[in-house]
Amino acid sequence: MPSINHDWVEADQVIRRIPPDAPSIAESMLDGLDCNSLTLAQALELSRVADGLRLHLRPEVFDLTGTADLETDVSPRGLQGKLFEYQANGVAWMADRARRAGGFILADEMGLGKTIQIIALLLKFRPSPANPALIIAPTTLLTNWQQELLRFAPSFTHLLHRGSNRAGISNDLARADIVITTYDTVASDRALIESVNWRWIILDEAQAVRNPETARRKAIENIPREHMVPMTGTPVETSLRDLWSLMDLAVPGLLGNLSSFEASYTDDVAGAGALSSIVGGLILRRRVEDVAKDLPERIDIDLPIDTGVQFSDDYMTLRNRVLEKYPQAGHLVAVNQLAMLCAHHVFPDRDGMEIDEAIRLLPHSELMSPKLEATLELLQEAFANGRKVLLFSNFNGTVQLLERVAGLLPDAYWNAINGSTPQAERQEIVDAFTEFAGPACLVLNPKAAGAGLNITAATIVIHYTLYWNPALEAQASARAHRRGQTQPVRIYRLFYPDTVEEVMLERSLRRREMGDAVMEDAEAEKADLRKAIDMGRGGS
Known part of the structure; x- marks a missing residue:
């Protein structure tokens, strides 16, 4: 077999001589690297910087698209749940790419179960306290x-590495198989995080580090690790620069440095096409319609949202104030007031102003809440994938809140139906939503639009608020999940754990398990009220 020390090559079954100085030039190019064990990134870098010789990479170097050799039986020991077929295939694909390239991008569309696939992958390649996994996510997803x-x-x-009680030395982090933290915490604790040899780094909602100039992106790129996996349903949000940023974290050096990348690939369809031969085999991207045969008609996703210290304090303050003010009817009043707070802090405390005025005057610094932030993340991905969304909220002011932050989202059709919408206009709004050629969102009050309307153009339902009456939620979800729907419908319920919303969610789940024909009795109603009030102070 020829090597870089030979001055001949075999071409078309003929031995041909090459210039006598070629071996020494090739050795200089390698600069100490072993040509028989180059990584894909190293080979590509050599092809870019080669001086004196033109380095040609065979097409099979880039062939990471094959699936014939992937495992077909993926059932990691310790997984408490059953994977859909496409999820098992995804885990097998990820395991293969981790072995061959070190990293990859998981870009499945929202609702397809990226989290359980990553957990299954970690069970196959188990982290340990000596070599742990680091999961970095937005604050709103830590609890999830x-x-x-x-x-x-x-x-x-x-363990959760966040807040004032977080670890101060690396030994404190090396107490668990998996450490969960936020992007901002990583940027703040850069030296501490870099002192650990991580087996895996998982970047949830990785579009948060698509800008290579930010402090959080720079903090992540130098963390020692064996494997890094950006997770995002939108690997390209604004430009191909986004893709470079994520892929350079997953497989460092694969696309060269940023300046050479931008010089080599135009930021258009042609540039994306040229890139696909290199990165296509390192991005796992399935849309709902690609795997619809594996999916149930309805996918229910209960999304717990991390409250943060400020919300928890506000919650207990409001609870105690209402119970003191209304000692007789306190439980019922408190439940309603606390439900308003869970929707947004502007609803229960607006100093007598009309809600529209209160929201208009709300300082920008006080506008965002954990739940509103989580909602924007869902809408961002839904719109990027051209989806239509029904967003249900008990409070009409949610429309004004979304109007104030809509500029952060891609262009889309927006409208609303609530009790003030004339009956004659409601179907016109639904028709416009259905016929719009692109992403769209209808914000609906479930009491006004939770029954009687057929809105099967929507495949995503977001329950921004939960309901004391489970039947109200069922009727609202049925606007999209009904006869005539041809796609799986994903139904998200957003809730704050250890609050009145958790009790509402439990009531909804209990109702579904019992069946709609079975009614709650009065004692169960009273027990739920007591539990809702006890939530947040350590009661249950």
């Missing part, structure tokens, strides 16, 4: 990761 790990992989130990 904790709950999903407990649900699907209880054998893992995990």
Whole structure:
């Protein structure tokens, strides 16, 4: 077999001599690298910087698209749940790419179960306290990761690295298999995070680091790790620069440095096409319609949202104030007031102003809440994928809140139906929503638009607020999940754990398990009220 030390090559079954100085030039190009064990990124970098020789890479170097050799039986030991077929295939694909390239991008569309696939992957390549996994996510998703790990992989130990009680030395981090933290915490604790040798780094909602100039992106790129996996349903939000940023984290050096990348690839369809031969085999991207045969007609996703210290304090203050003011009817009044606070802090405390005026005057610094932020993340991905969304809220002011932050989202059709919408106009609004050629969102009050309307153009339903009466939620979800719907419908319920919303969610789940024909009795109603009030102070 020829090597870089030979001055001949075999071409068309003929031995041909090459210039005598070629071996020394090739050795200089390699600069100490072993030509028999180059990574894909190293080979590509050599092809870009080669001086004196033109380095030609065979097409099979880029062939990461094959699936014939992937495992067909993926059932990691310790997984408490069953994977759909496409999810099992996804885990097998990820395991293969991790072995061959070190990293990849998981870009499945929202609602297809990226989290459970990552958990299954971690069970196949288990982290340990000596070589842990780091999951970096937006603040709103920390609780969801904790709950999903407990649900699907209880054998893992995990700790939350966040807030004033977070670890101060690396030994404190090396106490669990998995550490969960936020992007901003990583940027703040850069030296501490870099002192640990991570087996895996998972970047949830990785579009948060699409800008390579930000402090959070720079903090992440130098963290020592074996594998890094950006997770995002929108790997390209604004330009191909986004893709470079994420892929350079997953497989460092694969696309060269940023300046050479931007010089080599135009930011258009042609540039994306040229890139696909290199990165296509390192991005796992399935849309709902691609795997619809594997999916149930309805996918229910309960999304817990991390409250943060400020919300928790506000919640308990409001609870105590209402119970003191209304000692007789306090439980019922408190439940309603606390439900308003869970929707947004502007609703229960607006100093006598009309809600429209209160929202208009709300300082920008006080506009965002954890739930509103989580809603924007869902809408961002839905719109980027051209989806139509029904967003249900008990409070009409939610429309004004969304109007104030809509500039952060891609262009889309917006409208609303509530009790003030004339009956004659409601179907016209639904028709315009249905016929609009692009992403769209209808904000609906479930009491006004939760029954009688057929809105099967929507495939995503977001319950921004939950309901004391479970039948109201069922009727609202049925606007999209009904006869005539040809796609799976994803139904999100956003809730704050350890609040009145958790009790509402439990009531909804209990109702579905019992069946709509079975009614709650009065004692159950009273017990739920007591539990709702006790939530947040350590009661249950």
